[in-house]
Amino acid sequence: MQTPIDITLTNAGKKFGKEWIFRQVTLDIKQGEKVVILGLNGSGKSTLLQALTGYLSLNEGNLNYQHNSKTIDIEEFYRYQSLASPYLELIEDFTLHELIEHVAIYKPFLNQLNIAQVIELSGLSTHKDKYIKLFSSGMKQRLKLTLAILADMPILFLDEPTTNLDATVISWYQRLITDYASEKTIIVCSNSIKEEYAFCERIITMEDFKLLK
Numbered sequence: 001m002q003t004p005i006d007i008t009l010t011n012a013g014k015k016f017g018k019e020w021i022f023r024q025v026t027l028d029i030k031q032g033e034k035v036v037i038l039g040l041n042g043s044g045k046s047t048l049l050q051a052l053t054g055y056l057s058l059n060e061g062n063l064n065y066q067h068n069s070k071t072i073d074i075e076e077f078y079r080y081q082s083l084a085s086p087y088l089e090l091i092e093d094f095t096l097h098e099l100i101e102h103v104a105i106y107k108p109f110l111n112q113l114n115i116a117q118v119i120e121l122s123g124l125s126t127h128k129d130k131y132i133k134l135f136s137s138g139m140k141q142r143l144k145l146t147l148a149i150l151a152d153m154p155i156l157f158l159d160e161p162t163t164n165l166d167a168t169v170i171s172w173y174q175r176l177i178t179d180y181a182s183e184k185t186i187i188v189c190s191n192s193i194k195e196e197y198a199f200c201e202r203i204i205t206m207e208d209f210k211l212l213k
Contacts, residue, residue, distance in 0.1 A: 039206030
């Protein structure tokens, strides 16, 4: 999917209860940009990312998605994005093959990759008939990244993508980004782990948005 989409946040704020997580966030993210949101645990970076996906509603400000000067409804934005995050749940009663087959119905893969090719690229071929509930945390994270990066979507959201990955698998992740996501808009949340966002050319820091009054 080559749909060019720009994302704009204007004076955006989000709070839970009486506590503001961030305020006065104004961002303009153009199609193809590679952006990282940096912050410590609890700084609100995941909340900001979920707001950018449209999953969380804002308490103040505006979120706008534009395609060729035409606004895309927030309710329709899921059609243009893929996401990998620690809080994303997988269907654990499926085998690896069954899960990838199921996901392909809703989010086709880039370059018309078939199920066997996606399994091969995941590096989990020897586990294709294993149930997801028997996967280690590292294998589950590898699968989440595979599904998100290889989805034929123009925008890729990655929340702490190297969680539970060892050095070898981090290298695999970086290659997959290079080979299959170079033309996508990528927005990464990170605790300043450079291996997660080395390909990003723009840095956003959560401390800039801690205006609590």
